[in-house]
Amino acid sequence: MLKPSAAQDRADALISQAKKAGADAADAIYVCDASTQVQMRLGNLEDVERSEGEEIGLRVFVGNRSATVSSSDMDPQILSALVGRALDMAKEAPEDQYAGLAPEELLLKTEPAGIEGDDGQDPDPELLRELALRAEDAARAVDGVTNSEGGGASAGRSIVALATSHGFSGAYSTSGYSLSASVVAGEGDGMERDYAYHSVRFLEDLQSPEKIGSEAGERAVSRLNPVSFQSGAMPVVFDPRVGNSLLGHFIGAISGSAIARKTSFLLDALDSEVFDSAITIIDCPHRKRGLRSKAFDGEGLPTAKTKFVDNGRLTQWMLESAAARQLGLQPTGHASRGVGGAPGVSVTNLHMGNGTVSKADLIKDIKHGVYITELIGMGVNPVTGDYSRGAGGFLISNGEIGAPVSEITIAGNLKDMFKSLVAADDLEYHYSINVPTLRTDSMTVAGG
Secondary structure (H helix, E strand, O other), X not given: OOOXXXXXXXXXXXXXXXXXXXXXXXEEEEEEEEEEEEEEEOOEEEXXXXXXXXXXXXXXXXXXXXXXXXXXXXXXXXXXXXXXXXXHHHHHOOOOOOOOXXXXXXXXXXXXXXXXXXXXXXXXXXXXXXXXXXXXXXXXXXXXXXXXXXXEEEEEEEEEEEEEOOOOEEEEEEEEEEEEXXXXXXXXXXXXXXXXXXXXXXXXXXXOHHHHHHHHHHHHHHOOOOOOOOOEEEEEEEOHHHHHHHHHHHHHHOEHHHHHOOOOOOOOOOOOEOOOOOOOEEEOOOOOOOOOOOOEOOOOOEOOOEEXXXXXXXXXXXXXXXXXXXXXXXXXXXXXXXXXXXXXXXOOOEEXXXXXXXXXXXXXXXOEEEEEEEEEOOOEOOOOOEEEEEEEEEEEEOOEEEEEEEEEEEXXXXXXXXXXXXXXXXXXXXXXXXXOOEXXXXXXXXXX
C-alpha cells in the first residue's frame, strides 16, 4: 500500500496530464484499500478473506461540459489513454452551467487538522480469528441461545488522495476494525435472532469480544415469545441503535440535490423550527478517532463543525458546489465522492445532543407504547415525509419495558415525528451517526 504522500503524487500527476492534454479544469481522486476479514461459526473457521485494491478517478471539464473516467490499472500508458478518453467524452457531453470545481478561494490552504484516523497496525489473521471466536463463544454461552450465524472480525486500512487543477492537493490514511456476533435463540417456529457489533479506528478502542458476544446472545434471548398487543396511536421509543436512522432521513432531506430538485419534504423549512426547541444536531468532522473524521471534503474544501439544527431550528442545507451554484449559495464542505461520477454530499460524525431526562423518566408516563430495537424495510417517501416501516422491539406498559413484540408496523410522517421528538440523556458514540434514546408521540402502530 502506498504512503499518503505517494498517493498524493499519483493524483497530482494525473491532473498534470489532463491539463497538458487540453482540459480547462480537472480533479482526480485516488483510493487504496486493504482489508482482512475472518468469520467463525459454531467454533470453526468458516472464511478468511484478504482484499487489496486501488483505483483512480479523473473528472475533466471542457467549458461547461464534463466527463468522469476511472481505472484500477496504474500503468502509465493506461492512465495516459484514460486522460484522452475523458477529454473525448467531455467534448460530447451536454453543457451544465452549474458543474465545475469548488470555488478556488474556499479551498483548504492550511495544514489539515489532525484526526487520529490511522493507528498504523496490520493485525495478523490469527488475532482476528481469536477475537471472532471469543465473541461467538460468549454469545453461544448465553442461556437460551440455540444456534449461531457466526462471529466476525475485520481489519483494514485506506488511503485517499485528492488533487484539483486550481490548487488543492491532499491525502490522508485511515485504519478500521470491527467485531460482531449474530446468534439464534429458541426452537422451531419460535426462533429469534439478534446481533451486536462494534467498529473503531484504533484497535485498542475495540470493545472486548466477551461484551459484544454476550450482548448479542442476550438480545436474541430477550426477543423470544413475542406477544400480541392492541394497535393504534401510541408513543414510540427508539433505541439508539435504530433511532439514528431518523437522522439519516433528515440528512437526505437537507442535501443540496434534493433541495435543488425540489424533492424534499423539508423544502421550505430553512430557518424554521423543524424539531422541538430542545433538539440540537451537530456534525463533527475533526473528532479524534471518529469513524468518518476527515480534514477536507471531496472537493478540497476544509471541513468544520456544523450545527445543522440549533434549538430545533434548521440552520442550513448540506451543499456541494454544483447544488450550491444552482441555489445561489456557498458549498458547505460536505462534498463526498468516489472514483466515479460527480460529488454528492455526506456527513461525517453526526449526533443529536443529549436531552435532560433519563431513559427511565422518558418512558415512565407511557401506559401503552412500544420500544423499537429493529427496523425492517425502507418505506419512507423523501418527498412527502410519509414513514411506514416494519419493526420489532418490546411493549411499554405502565412505564416499564416488558414483553417482546415482532412483525409490527410503525407509521407516521417525519415532519410530525421530528417536531415531537424528545431525547433522553444517554448519548454514546458507537456509530458514525449517534442519537440518545428518542421518543415520539405522533405515530400509529399496527400488528403484533
